Every structure is written in structure tokens, then in C-alpha cells.
Amino acid sequence: xxxxEDLQKAQRFREAALPYLDDVYTLARxxxxxxxxxxxxxQECYLRALKHFDSYRGPAMKPWLFAIxxxxxxxxxxxxxxxxxxxxxxPGAAEQTPIWQxxxxxxxxxxxxxxxxxTIRKLIDALAxxxxxxxxxxxINNLSYREIAEAVGAPVGTVMSRLARARAMLRAAxxxxxxxxx
Amino acid sequence: MNxxxxxxxxxxxxxxxxxxxxxxEVEAHVASCPAxxxxxxxxxxxQRVLADTNLRxxxxxxxxxxxxxxxxxxxxxxxxxxxxxRGFAMGSAVSALAASGVVAVVLRQDxxxxxxxxxxxxxxxxxxxxxxxxxxxxxxxxxxPWFNGKLDVAPPVIDLTAQGFTLVGGRLDYIDARxxxxxxxxxxxxxxxxxxxxxxxxxxxxxxxxxxxGFNCRRWGERGLNFWAVSDIGxxxxxxxxxxxxxxxxxxxxx
Numbered sequence: 001x002x003x004x005e006d007l008q009k010a011q012r013f014r015e016a017a018l019p020y021l022d023d024v025y026t027l028a029r030x031x032x033x034x035x036x037x038x039x040x041x042x043q044e045c046y047l048r049a050l051k052h053f054d055s056y057r058g059p060a061m062k063p064w065l066f067a068i069x070x071x072x073x074x075x076x077x078x079x080x081x082x083x084x085x086x087x088x089x090x091p092g093a094a095e096q097t098p099i100w101q102x103x104x105x106x107x108x109x110x111x112x113x114x115x116x117x118x119t120i121r122k123l124i125d126a127l128a129x130x131x132x133x134x135x136x137x138x139x140i141n142n143l144s145y146r147e148i149a150e151a152v153g154a155p156v157g158t159v160m161s162r163l164a165r166a167r168a169m170l171r172a173a174x175x176x177x178x179x180x181x182x
Numbered sequence: 183m184n185x186x187x188x189x190x191x192x193x194x195x196x197x198x199x200x201x202x203x204x205x206x207e208v209e210a211h212v213a214s215c216p217a218x219x220x221x222x223x224x225x226x227x228x229q230r231v232l233a234d235t236n237l238r239x240x241x242x243x244x245x246x247x248x249x250x251x252x253x254x255x256x257x258x259x260x261x262x263x264x265x266x267x268r269g270f271a272m273g274s275a276v277s278a279l280a281a282s283g284v285v286a287v288v289l290r291q292d293x294x295x296x297x298x299x300x301x302x303x304x305x306x307x308x309x310x311x312x313x314x315x316x317x318x319x320x321x322x323x324x325x326x327p328w329f330n331g332k333l334d335v336a337p338p339v340i341d342l343t344a345q346g347f348t349l350v351g352g353r354l355d356y357i358d359a360r361x362x363x364x365x366x367x368x369x370x371x372x373x374x375x376x377x378x379x380x381x382x383x384x385x386x387x388x389x390x391x392x393x394x395x396g397f398n399c400r401r402w403g404e405r406g407l408n409f410w411a412v413s414d415i416g417x418x419x420x421x422x423x424x425x426x427x428x429x430x431x432x433x434x435x436x437x
Contacts, residue, residue, distance in 0.1 A: 010254045021249070025241035039245045046249045117235050124237070138197065139229075140237050145199050160199075164190045171228050 013053045016061050017046065023141050024065050030136045031073045033125050041076055045069040063143060066151040070133075115174075123173050130154075131166035138163055183211040188218045196222070196229055243356035244307060250361050251332050251354050297358050298401075298410075302394045304355045305375045305412040308364065314373065315351035315366055325352040329363050335407065337363035337378035338431055345426040347374065367423070374413040374423060381408045389424050391417055400424050404431070 024045060028038035045068050049056075056064060127135060130152070137143045137151060145163075149156045183191075188211045194200045195208045212219045308314045317328040326339040332354055341349045346369065353364045357377060367374040387403035398420045400411045411424055 006254045014250075014253065018246075018249070021241045021246060022238060025245065026237075026239045029239045038239075039242065039248075042241065042245060043248055043252070047252060050253060115231075115235075117237060120232070120235055121237060139232055145194070145197070160194055161190055163197075164193045167193060167225055167228065168189075171224060174228070 009053060010050065013050050017049055017053075017065060020062050020065055021046075023062060024069055026140060027066060027133075027136055028069060028073065030124060030132060030140075031070075031129075032076060037076060041069060041072045044072045048072070060147060060150075062141070063147040063151040066137065066141070066143075067153070070152065115177075119177070120174075123170060123177060126173060127166055127169055131162050131169060134159055134162040135166035135170065183207050185211075185215060185218055188212065188215065189221060192218065192222045192225065196225060242307070243304065244313060247354045247356040247361050250356075255331055298392055298394055298399060300357045301377055301399055301410045301412055302397050304357055304364070304377065305373075305397060306395075308353065308355070308366070308375055309373060314353065316353045318351045320349050320351075322349060325349065325365065328352055333361055333363050335363065335378065335380040337365055337376075338407075338434075339365055340427060340430045340434070342367065342423070342426055342430065345430075347423050347426065369413070369415050369419060369423070372413055372415045374411060374415065374420070376427070377410040377412070379408045380406060382406075389421070389428075391420065402428075404428070 021042070025038060025042050028041045028045075029035065032038050032041060045065065048071075049065055049068050052068075058064075124132060124135065133152065134148060137148045138145075143151065145156050145159050148159045148163075152159070154162075188208055191200065191204065191208045192212065195205055200208065212222050317325055319325050319328075320341070320343070322339045322341045326336075329337055329339075329352060337352070339349070339352065343349060347367045348369075350366050350368050353366060355362050355364045355377065357379065360379065362377055362379045365376040365378065367376065381403060383403060384406045385403070386405075389400050389402040391398055391400045393399070397412055397414055398417055400420050400423075402409050402424065409424075411420060411427075413420055413423075415423075
């Protein structure tokens with residue numbers, strides 16, 4: 001029989017953390033690109049979060065959960081022998097490439113056609129890390145730059161440049177996909 | 183400001199992350215640089231399309247149930263050894279309800295249809311590989327105690343093998359945003375999910391069958407519990423299952 005304070009803690013944790021289950025699961029789906037791996041990772045994330053809930057001091061629950069999920073996903077990347085690179089270990093070279101080269105190939109005034117959610121999800125899935133992660137946190141999970149910085153443990157300036165690069169890459173991929181679809 | 187800086191800062195402008203001073207600087211650059219202006223317009227356009235598209239994923243109900251089940255649960259009265267041995271702790275379920283003082287949910291009429299559709303969805307989910315059973319056993323004395331401590335209610339687990347419905351196990355599911363017990367039976371190769379939840383009403387509600395997405399769902403209420411039996415077997419066979427279950431349950435209580 002669990003002690004009373006454990007129950008109270010679990011109840012507080014439920015109220016604080018469970019409303020973000022869809023957010024955490026969404027990020028896990030994009031990071032791991034596999035529904036069942038994502039479920040396992042999210043469950044592990046919530047187990048760890050409950051365990052460390054005592055030391056949680058805020059400020060925001062969502063970035064805190066995301067930070068835990070990232071750790072779980074990094075362990076999963078390590079486990080996948082065929083995909084050795086963790087989010088942290090991506091080569092920095094990609095980040096140093098000038099951003100504006102990406103979009104020059106396509107006519108810049110062209111308006112993107114709306115695509116179905118499945119197509120757009122695939123385009124996002126194909127983005128390289130750490131750009132995808134930053135993009136999903138901003139565009140889909142609606143975190144502020146400061147919250148993203150907190151979740152990924154990087155300076156805000158890095159978040160900004162990753163986001164700019166992610167959007168440039170996505171737009172290039174999107175345009176290329178439209179060319180193919182024609 | 184040069185183009186390299188503007189190409190990064192224009193995103194912060196789009197995201198409303200810039201203070202007034204920096205925002206003015208970016209706008210001033212964009213006003214004088216057609217290339218950066220085009221980039222800003224293109225990114226704004228993409229952001230608008232993205233905002234109009236649902237790119238989120240919904241966590242499966244089974245995941246929510248798994249997480250709920252892994253957390254410390256509120257105290258529940260443990261069934262007595264005798265009731266476990268009897269394999270059916272109806273009395274214990276009712277007294278546990280009273281003892282826990284849980285506010286039972288009264289279903290509104292307009293909720294019924296939504297819940298029916300959730301029940302059918304839960305049945306469909308259970309048919310996906312690996313989702314059917316959390317505790318695999320044809321023994322009611324194994325399945326029954328497995329639910330202890332996982333739910334607010336002790337679902338009656340009755341072996342109906344002799345009556346032609348094989349008990350294959352139990353599972354936690356999630357219906358109407360609450361954890362719920364599912365007892366799984368098989369009739370030939372057909373799966374029958376029997377969902378059990380608590381209700382505030384202790385009166386008997388006669389069984390009623392509804393059909394949704396090609397599945398039959400027979401629903402009834404008895405002694406503070408709501409039951410939904412869902413399967414793709416025919417109406418007659420499902421009614422037979424419910425009759426036999428109900429008879430066995432009454433026999434257990436009167437024992």
C-alpha cells in the first residue's frame with residue numbers, strides 16, 4: 001500500500017503533467033519516427049518525471065517534460081545501432097552553412113500549396129537533427145525561444161539559428177516535393 | 183544589419199520574439215532589401231500553411247492507461263481471501279465502491295453515443311497485434327486479482343468456458359477519460375471484450391444492443407456496474423453471452 005505522501009505526490013503530478021501527454025507524444029513521434037518506440041519513450045519519460053517530481057521547481061512543466069523526453073530519446077538513439085547519432089552529436093558543419101543558400105534555387109515569390117498533414121509530417125520527419133527538434137518545439141509544440149533553449153540546453157542564439165536553418169530546409173524540401181508532384 | 187543577420191532575425195520577427203528596437207532594425211533592412219523581403223514573405227506564407235494544418239499526434243488511450251497504471255493508486259479495499267477463492271468478488275466490489283467514497287459518474291443521455299463509439303474504438307484497438315491482453319490467463323483466479331489496485335472497481339471475472347465462451351485474459355483500457363477494466367473472452371476465433379466500469383446507479387438496467395461500425399455492443403447495468411460487451415459475433419450469440427454471464431454473476435452472488 002503506497003504511503004499517503006506518495007499518493008498526494010502522484011496526484012499533484014497527474015494534474016501537472018498528464019495534460020501535456022499529447023505534446024510529449026507528438027515530440028516523441030517526430031524524434032523517433034516510430035509509433036511504438038514513441039509510446040515506450042513517453043511512458044519512460046513520465047516514470048522518470050514522477051521520480052524527479054520532488055526536485056522540480058519550475059518554471060514551466062512542458063519544457064521540463066521535453067528535456068526528460070530528450071534524454072530518453074537519446075538513449076533510444078544509442079540503442080538503435082543503425083542510427084548512431086544522438087541529437088547532441090550532430091556535426092556542427094551543417095549549422096555553419098549560410099542559411100540563404102538554401103532557398104536561392106527556388107523562385108522566392110512562389111506561394112506554397114497547402115498539402116495534406118501526412119505529406120507535411122513526412123517533410124518534417126526528414127529534417128536533420130537538431131533542426132527538426134527545434135522546429136517541432138517551436139512550430140508544433142508552441143514553445144517560446146527561451147523555453148526551447150531550456151528544454152534542449154542550448155543558448156537562445158543557437159535556438160534562433162537552428163530554427164532559421166530548419167525552416168529554410170523545410171521550405172526547400174517542400175518546394176522540391178511540389179516540383180515532383182507536378 | 184546585413185543579410186546574414188536578417189535571415190536569422192526575420193524568424194524571430196515572425197515569432198514575435200524580438201523587442202521593439204530589434205524589430206525596427208529588421209523591418210528597416212527588409213524594406214531596403216528585396217531578397218530578404220521575399221524571404222520574409224515566403225516564410226510567413228509557410229508559417230500560415232503550417233498553422234492551418236494539424237501536425238500534432240494524439241497519444242493513444244492505451245498509453246495514457248499504461249502511464250496511469252504505473253503511478254501509485256489510491257487505497258482500495260483488498261478483496262478477502264474467500265472472495266478471491268470464489269473467483270468473483272461482487273460483494274467486495276460494491277463495498278469497495280462505498281468505502282472509497284468515489285464520486286461515481288452519472289452518464290448523461292447525450293453522452294451515451296460518444297461512449298459507445300469510445301467502447302467500439304477500444305475494442306478495435308484491442309484487436310491490433312499485442313494490444314488484446316495485459317494478463318494472459320484462462321483462470322479466473324489469476325485474472326481477477328490482477329485487476330486489484332489498478333482500478334476503482336473490481337470487475338467480475340467469470341469463466342464461461344463450459345458455456346462456450348473461453349476466458350482468455352484481462353486488460354486495462356481507457357474510456358471516457360477513465361481507466362476501465364476489460365475482460366477478454368473468445369468464441370471460436372472471435373474476440374469479445376467485456377468492459378466494466380462503476381456507476382452511481384445500483385438499479386438494474388436491462389441489456390440493449392446497438393451496432394456501430396459493424397460491431398455489436400450489448401450494454402447493461404447491474405449492482406452499481408456498467409457493462410459493455412463488444413464483438414463481431416452475431417446479435418444472437420452476443421445476447422447468449424450476456425445472458426450466461428448475467429446468470430453466472432447472479433449465481434455467484436446468491437451463493
